[in-house]
Amino acid sequence: xxxxxxxxxxxxxxxxxxxxxxxxxxxxxxxxxxxxxxxxxxxxxxxxxxxxxxxxxxxxxxxxxxxxxxxxxxxxxxxxxxxxxxxxxxxxxxxxxxxxxxxxxxxxxxxxxxxxxxxxxxxxxxxxxxxxxxxxxxxxxxxxxxxxxxxxxxxxxxxxxxxxxxxxxxxxxxxxxxxxxxxxxxxxxxxxxxxxxxxxxxxxxxxxxxxxxxxxxxxxxxxxxxxxxxxxxxxxxxxxxxxxxxxxxxxxxxxxxxxxxxxxxxxxxxxxxxxxxxxxxxxxxxxxxxxxxxxxxxxxxxxxxxxxxxxxxxxxxxxxxxxxxxxxxxxxxxxxxxxxxxxxxxxxxxxxxxxxxxxxxxxxxxxxxxxxxxxxxxxxxxxxxxxx
Amino acid sequence: xxxxxxxxxxxxxxxxxxxxxxxxxxxxxxxxxxxxxxxxxxxxxxxxxxxxxxxxxxxxxxxxxxxxxxxxxxxxxxxxxxxxxxxxxxxxxxxxxxxxxxxxxxxxxxxxxxxxxxxxxxxxxxxxxxxxxxxxxxxxxxxxxxxxxxxxxxxxxxxxxxxxxxxxxxxxxxxxxxxxxxxxxxxxxxxxxxxxxxxxxxxxxxxxxxxxxxxxxxxxxxxxxxxxxxxxxxx
Numbered sequence: 001x002x003x004x005x006x007x008x009x010x011x012x013x014x015x016x017x018x019x020x021x022x023x024x025x026x027x028x029x030x031x032x033x034x035x036x037x038x039x040x041x042x043x044x045x046x047x048x049x050x051x052x053x054x055x056x057x058x059x060x061x062x063x064x065x066x067x068x069x070x071x072x073x074x075x076x077x078x079x080x081x082x083x084x085x086x087x088x089x090x091x092x093x094x095x096x097x098x099x100x101x102x103x104x105x106x107x108x109x110x111x112x113x114x115x116x117x118x119x120x121x122x123x124x125x126x127x128x129x130x131x132x133x134x135x136x137x138x139x140x141x142x143x144x145x146x147x148x149x150x151x152x153x154x155x156x157x158x159x160x161x162x163x164x165x166x167x168x169x170x171x172x173x174x175x176x177x178x179x180x181x182x183x184x185x186x187x188x189x190x191x192x193x194x195x196x197x198x199x200x201x202x203x204x205x206x207x208x209x210x211x212x213x214x215x216x217x218x219x220x221x222x223x224x225x226x227x228x229x230x231x232x233x234x235x236x237x238x239x240x241x242x243x244x245x246x247x248x249x250x251x252x253x254x255x256x257x258x259x260x261x262x263x264x265x266x267x268x269x270x271x272x273x274x275x276x277x278x279x280x281x282x283x284x285x286x287x288x289x290x291x292x293x294x295x296x297x298x299x300x301x302x303x304x305x306x307x308x309x310x311x312x313x314x315x316x317x318x319x320x321x322x323x324x325x326x327x328x329x330x331x332x333x334x335x336x337x338x339x340x341x342x343x344x345x346x347x348x349x350x351x352x353x354x355x356x357x358x359x360x361x362x363x364x365x366x367x368x369x370x371x372x373x374x375x376x377x378x379x380x381x382x383x384x385x386x387x388x
Numbered sequence: 389x390x391x392x393x394x395x396x397x398x399x400x401x402x403x404x405x406x407x408x409x410x411x412x413x414x415x416x417x418x419x420x421x422x423x424x425x426x427x428x429x430x431x432x433x434x435x436x437x438x439x440x441x442x443x444x445x446x447x448x449x450x451x452x453x454x455x456x457x458x459x460x461x462x463x464x465x466x467x468x469x470x471x472x473x474x475x476x477x478x479x480x481x482x483x484x485x486x487x488x489x490x491x492x493x494x495x496x497x498x499x500x501x502x503x504x505x506x507x508x509x510x511x512x513x514x515x516x517x518x519x520x521x522x523x524x525x526x527x528x529x530x531x532x533x534x535x536x537x538x539x540x541x542x543x544x545x546x547x548x549x550x551x552x553x554x555x556x557x558x559x560x561x562x563x564x565x566x567x568x569x570x571x572x573x574x575x576x577x578x579x580x581x582x583x584x585x586x587x588x589x590x591x592x593x594x595x596x597x598x599x600x601x602x603x604x605x606x607x608x609x610x611x612x613x614x615x616x617x618x619x620x621x622x623x
Contacts, residue, residue, distance in 0.1 A: 041616070048457060048610035052603075055461050059468050059600035073473060089458055092424050093465045099428050100469025104442065375428040 004367065007076045007101075008360030009062065011094030012086025012114045013141070014038075014045045016057040019356035020069035020076070024120070024364025025127050029068035030350065030357040033057045036181060043180050044170065051089035058097050065356070073105050080363030083111040083373075084383025085141070091379035099375055110363040111373040114354075115142055115385055116154065118320040120365075121347040121358035126318075129345060134314050136305045138329070139321035140166035140181070143301075145210050145308050146385065148318075151365035154386045157308050158210030165297055166323045168214040172221050172293050176276045176286055186290045187326050193291030197284050198224065200296040210308045212300060221293050228280040294328050302332045306340055318345045325349040389446035390438075391591065392431065392470070393584030396423045396463035397455025397483040398502060398551055403430045404580035405438045406588060412438040414581045423462045431466070442474050447596060449587025451578065452480035453605035454510035454527060455502060460604035468599045477596035479587040480605070484527045487549050488514035489582040490575040496545040497524060501552035504529050509552050510607060511535055513542065521586065529607045532556050536563045545569075549576055 003022045010017040014035040020028040035053045039045045066072060081098030084091060095111075102109035119135045131151060137144045143165045145158035163171070166183055173182025178189065200220050203213040278286050309317050317337050323329060324346050337344035351358055371388065380387075390412070393404045401423050402416040413434040417426060434440075450467045453460045460483075471478050487500035493516055502510040509532065513525035525538050536559070539546050548560065549571035560568065570576070590596070609617075 042612055046610060046612040049612060051457070051461055052606075052610070055464050055468075055603055058465065059472055062472070063600065089461070092458060093461055096424060096427075096462045096465035097469040100466045101473055103428055103432065104470045104473035375432060376425045378422075378425045 004077045004364060005071065005075055006078050006080050006110070006360045006363050006367065007062070007065065007073070008080040008112070008356040008363055009058070009094045009098045010082045010114075010117070010354055010356040010359045011054045011058065011090050012082045012084070013090055013354055014050045014053075015354040016054050016061050017354060017356035018062040018065035019360050020065055020071055021124075021357055021360030021364065024361045025123055027124055027357045027360075028071070029065045030355055031061050031065045031068065032350075032353070032355055033061050040180050043174055045087070047087045047089050050087060051093060054090055054093040058093060062097075062101075073101070073107075076105070076107055078108040078110050078363065078367050079105070080110040080112050080359055082114045082117060082359050083377055084114065084380035086114055086379075086381060088379055088381040091381060095377060095379045099377060103375060108367070109373045109375075109377060110366050110371065111377050112359045112362045112366065113383055113385060113387070115144065115146070116152070116362045117358040119146060119148060119154075119318070120361035121320055121351040121355070122318045122345055123361050124351055124357060125347040126345050129316070129318070132314055133316035133318055134305065134309045134312055135318040135320055136301060136333075137321045138165045138301060138319065138323035140164060140170060140183075142321060143212050143214075144385065145305055147312055147314075152369055152371070156385055157312070158208070158212065158304060160212040160214060161205060162213050162215040163218060165212070165214060165301065166321070168218050168297060169323070171218055172290075175222055175225055176289065183323055183326060186294060187328065189287050190291040190294040190328065193285060193287030193289065195291040195295035197288035198292040200292055202296055202300050210304050212304065214297065217293070217296050221289070224289070225276055228277060229275070231281055232277055298326075298328045298332050301329060302336050305333065306336050306342070309342060310340065315342045316345065317342050320347065320352065322353055325352040390440055390444045391447045391449055391479070391584055391587055392435075392445055393449040393580040393587055394427070394431070394463050394467060395451035395483065395486060395578040395580045395583050396427055396459045397451045397453060398459060398578055400578040401426050401430060402578055402580035402583075403427070403434050404584045405434050405440055406581065406584040408588065411581045411584070412440075414579065416577075416579060418577055421459070423459055427462060427466055431470075445474055445476055447477050447479050447587070447591050449479040449481050449584050449591070450602070451483040451486050451583050452602070453483055454504070454529065454607040455483045457604075457606060460606070464602060464604050468602055471599035471602075477591075478599055478602045479590050479596050480602060481583045481587050481590065482512070482527050482605070483578065484510060484512040485514060485521060485523070486583040486586055487578060488512070489521060489586045490549060490579055491547055491571060492516055492521070492582070492585065493519050494547060496547045496569070497539070497542060499535070499539055499546050499548050501548055501550040501556060503552040503555055504608070507531055509535065509550075509556070513539060513546070515544075527607060532559050533563070536560065540565045542566070547571055551577060
């Protein structure tokens, strides 16, 4: 079958991935080796551990991608690799490997921007999609509203001033004892809760109508939990005092069983989690907290993206990145977008997570434009969008 | 048959092409650590200068560690990519043993000192019977005092080699009780020719791995793992 075949490699964070993509749109194979289980022990990605794992996995993952596609390296038209942004140690493994493969096999090398890859995942899931369109890129490391003016031409319209949306999810998940990675777990718990139970703040940034800030929201949630914890401790203490259960020195002895009954874990907890009650005062549950937090995040993401789309005069809005598989975000964006006469698109979940198929898609358009890298291609951890 | 040899374990980037009888080319740069940008162009250069076609290459010898984690991985990923495409075996060579081979044939013991930071060195003690490498102290990550104790215990003349010589020169002067010397500057740092020379011997012994099997030898866990272990022990 004729066409342009690209072997793509992605190792910017904690996923080792390789894929074979035809003409930027058709995925012949998409292999992802995830390290999540390893990093769960530490409550987040440990760069050195991630880099070590990439070196172990990269050849088997590439070989599997070629085998699944039923193709050989000789049949590839180019080798593509993510060269930024990301963790430098992780990026370097993919970049050094891709360069060596391209050199040894005599194939052109294409360096791809990780976020452009995420945006391009939509080209795979929606073969009819063409620029211009507006894209919200949300993940553990990124929160950007991007105007995709043409293939390979991007303009950033909004960005976060502090935490990425996915990062806020991870921190809140840790605080309420859900562990890492937080996004899917908070999303699942939020489905059982009331999104209007607690009114968390929606930050507006003066003169930057399409920018985000999640650190205030994160603090508000953590403060809420801490105040609730104190209330429960006081209640337990009062109950103990009322029962005359007082130590010889007059200090209140808190019956550990009392605390456990309220759902406050008393001992050292598993790593990456902290003690958090299951229920709060006024009958509010942990699920309500998750739902209210998620509502605050989704609300700002959706309203700012849709108003940016209006301002830019585009009627196609896409979502990309790890948080793009969040059900509340997908539903709300579609609802608000459609109410404004816009088409809302997002990739299937496997293309939202870090993967190499999306890199192969972005690389195809770079290949068509003749953007070929040389053997000095380096990892650029802080690579800016649209930078070459 | 030729072999390509690579060492990117420290500040030196070094590549070489060896045949059975000669070092056909060696290219070493001890300037700034930009291995990810320089290593592959250096490989390209030595292959072109020696008119080496990929069919001529029988194996790739690589300094497998210990050393800079990132440096080792840049070398490892480069070698894994090349060896996968060329379909040749990888010969992992101890970085420390490779350094010792800079002085192959000496009648003194050789003690490589690679700066491992945090007051430690990646080290070992080697000697030669004619030109055959003999290991006296296996590769390890040590502070200088126990290493000097081992060197003194061996009771033989020793030559120190490696990029941590300057860091520990004074300490060695105070505590080493056997006759000692320091390698001259042209022999003091990593050399791909030495890695290739030892690699040819290991290749003859069949001590190779496939590209997908090869991983660096770090001799040290990550900081996060170390801190976690300390925390668990402290409990």
